[in-house]
């Protein structure tokens with residue numbers, strides 16, 4: 001009996017001595033932060049091919065596609081984190097290689113921490129694209145357009161030249177045969 | 188099985204065929220035979236009706252009824268179908284509730300969601316769905332959800348009005364001279380979770396209980412049909428957050444059966460491992476909840492502490508602690524980094540180090556035994572009659588465990604034994620949970636060792652073997668799958684159309700539905716103080732109750 005009491009007192013004393021495991025302020029630092037952690041998304045607008053797969057698979061319609069003024073591959077995803085359930089399916093379907101263009105594994109865990117949020121906008125992953133990128137894409141597109149136009153022009157010109165050349169040849173042929181013809185007639 | 192077949196063949200059927208090892212599948216030509224057939228097979232021993240699942244075929248103008256009969260003793264099961272016309276006038280069938288008590292709520296659900304009228308049902312009220320769906324049937328294929336959503340304010344008003352009306356009418360029939368009253372237990376009672384029990388009581392004594400469920404109804408079975416086969420897992424896993432893995436396993440098995448895909452051994456073992464980790468994390472909460480409901484929160488805290496270690500493993504593996512979304516058709520979603528097993532080992536060590544103390548302080552607790560040994564007793568007979576499963580059934584001595592009865596994933600390779608208790612009291616269910624927890628931990632250890640060995644022998648490649656391709660479009664078909672979920676038997680009935688990209692219908696039969704049905708039965712004549720205790724011992728989760 002006394003032994004038991006002693007034993008239990010000892011146990012309680014021991015428990016008092018052990019440092020508390022709750023020694024991290026989890027508002028700023030996660031207790032456990034594995035590399036696959038599905039957190040806030042990162043979107044790479046440069047590699048994104050605008051295939052819309054992530055938007056289509058999203059089970060909660062958390063993704064909206066932002067549109068750019070240029071013509072091709074002109075959408076990138078933006079995510080509303082207050083709707084998102086962090087299932088990671090968008091990352092799974094993204095076809096770009098070697099890096100996925102939308103990634104949430106290894107994402108930030110502190111998005112909801114760090115005080116008081118007044119604005120729903122705090123919970124959006126906006127894909128901020130610098131104007132220079134848009135400009136350069138536009139320029140690229142313009143350049144390709146010009147190049148294409150030039151190419152078509154060239155093609156047209158070539159085709160015409162070819163036609164002309166062929167026509168010319170025919171004329172030539174005609175010309176070359178003509179004398180014979182004339183010859184015969186003349187003869 | 189032969190006997191069952193003979194019985195069925197006495198009636199005119201479109202077909203009778205063997206399905207899986209333990210099932211017989213048959214389709215009746217006429218709904219008029221249903222009652223007689225059911226009576227005959229009940230006599231044969233198929234005493235439990237697992238669930239009733241209508242499928243609405245809009246184009247063929249048919250409401251196909253599916254009944255799943257089970258014999259928990261001999262493991263013979265029958266999947267019986269019969270067609271009904273779809274229109275309101277013709278969509279009627281004899282109720283099986285007089286024969287199978289477990290049919291009661293399942294028929295009410297089919298009535299609420301699909302508008303199937305069950306003749307001679309003793310209590311055909313709508314259930315689960317909220318008041319604003321009164322008189323309309325949301326799971327019918329021609330129901331317009333968008334139009335319904337548009338009148339949101341009106342819908343909410345309807346819910347509020349109905350509640351007020353109920354409150355006003357509550358006391359009308361009560362004897363004004365007595366102390367009879369109708370008490371709302373929940374949905375904000377500390378022990379209730381989102382469920383409300385209308386407790387008709389006289390002073391301390393409970394006269395009857397009528398549960399009001401549906402507070403967390405998300406229409407998951409409908410949501411699934413809006414997603415592709417992979418995306419559907421996020422709806423399926425929301426059956427219950429505590430054990431989300433096994434529900435996904437059940438769904439994926441059904442998809443794989445239709446797609447005729449076989450998963451790799453690595454994936455099957457991972458399904459066992461992850462499933463048991465989820466079961467452990469669920470049982471921890473169940474054990475804690477039992478004591479919480481008696482007013483002692485220490486066990487809950489201790490369990491949470493250990494549970495976190497298991498969740499750490501889940502998080503490392505899948506990237507999320509609770510909603511892991513980690514089982515996909517074709518296998519398991521992620522490859523395994525063998526270093527993650529170190530974390531699992533940490534959790535197992537933590538468990539081994541602390542389980543002795545839990546046993547000494549709580550499982551052998553004399554006060555708990557005194558308090559719960561003689562309340563909430565369920566007999567074997569009642570288990571069969573009400574289609575109970577999981578720890579609730581095993582606590583009454585019924586040997587049922589889908590992992591053994593109908594082995595799936597890699598459970599067939601494990602030598603599992605039925606663990607049972609005898610008496611079926613609240614205490615026995617608590618004991619059952621604890622023993623089940625210990626068994627699960629043992630399974631985790633075995634599965635872990637098996638995977639480690641196979642990887643070391645280069646028989647499994649943990650980073651590549653986790654998935655086999657499942658085609659995006661499935662053929663027309665249907666399948667059922669059963670898993671032993673933390674709370675009992677989950678039966679999934681999946682139907683697909685030609686070139687299907689989404690499920691056409693998914694029925695999820697969830698055990699809490701049957702267990703909640705028992706509340707009135709168990710608590711009649713008991714005292715108010717027994718409600719939390721018995722409620723807690725039934726290990727109910729509102730997630731799968733409402734779906």
Ligand code: SF4
Nearest residue numbers: 058084085087088090
């Ligand atoms: S993680 Fe899931 S819910 Fe969130 S944006 Fe991606 S697909 Fe949508």
Ligand code: SF4
Nearest residue numbers: 048049051052054094
């Ligand atoms: S799936 Fe990937 S490539 Fe396609 S739109 Fe989304 S982020 Fe871009």
